[in-house]
Amino acid sequence: MTTQAQQLAGPLSAAVANLCVGLQPQVSPATAAGFREVLRRLSAPLQVAVAGRIKSGKSTLVNALIGRRVAPTDVGECTRLVTRFQYGTVDRIEVVFTDGRKQVLPFEANGSIPPDLGVEIDQVSHIEAYLTNAVLRDLTVIDTPGLGSLDAASVARTEALLGAGSDGELDPVSRNAVAGAEAVLYVVTQGVRADDQQALAAFTAATASREAGPVNAIAVLNKADTIAAETVEGSNGDTWQAAVLLAERQALTLKPRVADVLPVIGLVAESTETGGFTSADADVLRRLAELDEATRETMLLSADLFVSWECEVPVGTRTRLLEKLDLYGIRKALEAVDAEPAITAGALRRKLLDASGLDGVRAKLNAVFRSRADGIKAAAALASVTSLAAASGDANERQRVHDAIEVLLAKPEAHQLRLLEALTLVASGAVAMPNDLVEEVLRFGSSPDLSEQLGLRGRPPQELMAYALERAGWWRSFASFGATPAQSRVAHVVHRAYFLIWQQLRGRR
Ligand SMILES: Nc1nc2c(ncn2[C@@H]2O[C@H](COP(=O)(O)OP(=O)(O)O)[C@@H](O)[C@H]2O)c(=O)[nH]1
Numbered sequence: 001m002t003t004q005a006q007q008l009a010g011p012l013s014a015a016v017a018n019l020c021v022g023l024q025p026q027v028s029p030a031t032a033a034g035f036r037e038v039l040r041r042l043s044a045p046l047q048v049a050v051a052g053r054i055k056s057g058k059s060t061l062v063n064a065l066i067g068r069r070v071a072p073t074d075v076g077e078c079t080r081l082v083t084r085f086q087y088g089t090v091d092r093i094e095v096v097f098t099d100g101r102k103q104v105l106p107f108e109a110n111g112s113i114p115p116d117l118g119v120e121i122d123q124v125s126h127i128e129a130y131l132t133n134a135v136l137r138d139l140t141v142i143d144t145p146g147l148g149s150l151d152a153a154s155v156a157r158t159e160a161l162l163g164a165g166s167d168g169e170l171d172p173v174s175r176n177a178v179a180g181a182e183a184v185l186y187v188v189t190q191g192v193r194a195d196d197q198q199a200l201a202a203f204t205a206a207t208a209s210r211e212a213g214p215v216n217a218i219a220v221l222n223k224a225d226t227i228a229a230e231t232v233e234g235s236n237g238d239t240w241q242a243a244v245l246l247a248e249r250q251a252l253t254l255k256p257r258v259a260d261v262l263p264v265i266g267l268v269a270e271s272t273e274t275g276g277f278t279s280a281d282a283d284v285l286r287r288l289a290e291l292d293e294a295t296r297e298t299m300l301l302s303a304d305l306f307v308s309w310e311c312e313v314p315v316g317t318r319t320r321l322l323e324k325l326d327l328y329g330i331r332k333a334l335e336a337v338d339a340e341p342a343i344t345a346g347a348l349r350r351k352l353l354d355a356s357g358l359d360g361v362r363a364k365l366n367a368v369f370r371s372r373a374d375g376i377k378a379a380a381a382l383a384s385v386t387s388l389a390a391a392s393g394d395a396n397e398r399q400r401v402h403d404a405i406e407v408l409l410a411k412p413e414a415h416q417l418r419l420l421e422a423l424t425l426v427a428s429g430a431v432a433m434p435n436d437l438v439e440e441v442l443r444f445g446s447s448p449d450l451s452e453q454l455g456l457r458g459r460p461p462q463e464l465m466a467y468a469l470e471r472a473g474w475w476r477s478f479a480s481f482g483a484t485p486a487q488s489r490v491a492h493v494v495h496r497a498y499f500l501i502w503q504q505l506r507g508r509r
Pocket residue numbers: 053054055056057058059060061072073074075079145146222223224225226264265266267268326
């Protein structure tokens with residue numbers, strides 16, 4: 001068996017792949033089969049699950065991110081299935097049945113997956129959608145029906161199938177050990193409830209007990225346009241400001257299980273990114289902008305009034321615009337036309353996209369997931385390797401695997417992996433720390449930027465270096481003196497992280 005080094009995300013994935021290859025002849029056939037699956041996953045793009053309650057707008061957001069209206073939204077049986085969107089050289093939909101059978105289906109004329117498949121849905125495991133889409137080259141996006149929902153069958157399917165796609169070679173225990181998404185984009189709407197926390201825990205279960213944490217989890221506050229600004233203190237009646245404030249508040253509830261909570265308007269992002277917003281729509285908006293003030297204000301009071309109020313623009317046209325942008329998007333577009341009556345459809349689209357907050361979500365995905373894909377994948381693979389060995393029931397085998405992992409982690413190159421592990425341990429509360437130290441440790445995961453990792457964004461290099469060195473010293477003594485063994489292990493990693501930052505800063509001078 002050879003590893004496909006050119007497809008691996010980086011050196012950490014390569015190190016874990018080598019570990020698997022090296023161990024393969026020394027373990028039972030069942031564990032070896034599991035290792036093959038781990039190797040297969042290591043050379044695939046990062047697997048990101050989009051999770052959250054039903055109707056929170058997951059599929060809408062998936063479409064916006066992929067840039068094509070390919071996931072059915074709202075209704076239809078497909079919204080109850082897990083769909084994996086991955087890169088392929090030709091566009092293709094495969095329905096995978098629970099018995100392993102596969103059936104190829106055509107896309108709808110509009111390029112979407114058919115909302116109703118015309119097959120026995122109870123026998124469907126999940127859908128594989130291959131798209132020739134550049135976004136998917138290094139990110140496989142998994143749309144889920146919804147964790148923490150009331151539809152028990154959908155929940156069961158989500159939990160069972162997140163990250164499915166194994167070749168049927170594995171027994172259920174092993175499959176569970178290697179299944180699971182490697183990262184999660186968690187979609188919430190106004191008012192995170194207690195069961196959203198439960199849903200995050202369910203995600204942990206679905207990722208085969210790997211913790212979701214700030215290293216591999218981001219949350220978005222979707223449907224930001226529907227927030228009633230007057231209910232949010234400090235928003236000054238501004239919807240987006242209200243969304244920003246609410247997202248900050250939700251971050252307090254969800255952190256440190258997620259890296260951040262960002263507001264977004266998935267619907268507007270979808271319409272502007274998938275070609276849904278057309279120049280005909282821009283024409284309609286220009287006509288609406290010319291209506292007399294009173295008519296316009298009345299129409300913008302509610303969705304009902306928008307479509308039913310007497311006005312020269314046909315009702316069907318208005319209904320379609322409402323479906324694409326909802327009232328908030330229409331209001332924003334009208335403001336843009338007011339400010340610049342000759343605005344082009346393209347410029348209007350850009351304004352709407354800016355208003356949707358999608359750029360912020362993309363930037364966060366890049367900073368938290370893409371830039372760390374190697375570490376995230378390697379850590380997930382190591383966790384799988386560990387649970388495969390544990391599941392084998394053979395104490396010798398377990399010891400051999402454990403020893404090999406220890407050797408790997410002791411290498412200086414594996415520092416990033418240890419740091420990711422430490423972040424997850426601290427974020428999940430598995431290793432208890434005082435709050436200020438938790439915050440300090442988690443900063444390492446907040447950004448690839450060194451000054452931000454130090455919590456000293458924008459400060460001069462000299463100050464950054466002095467601080468890194470000082471904290472390195474502090475964590476070293478904390479490791480030796482004031483710490484429990486578990487804390488001490490984390491502290492050593494943090495000490496080294498500061499030391500390496502200091503070295504890097506020095507090298508830049
Ligand atoms: N107003 C508004 N509606 C949205 C937004 N995102 C999604 N929706 C609507 O919410 C409904 C459910 O969306 P869907 O993506 O199917 O949710 P899912 O069940 O989580 O996949 C659809 O009618 C979407 O058009 C948003 O940001 N604003």
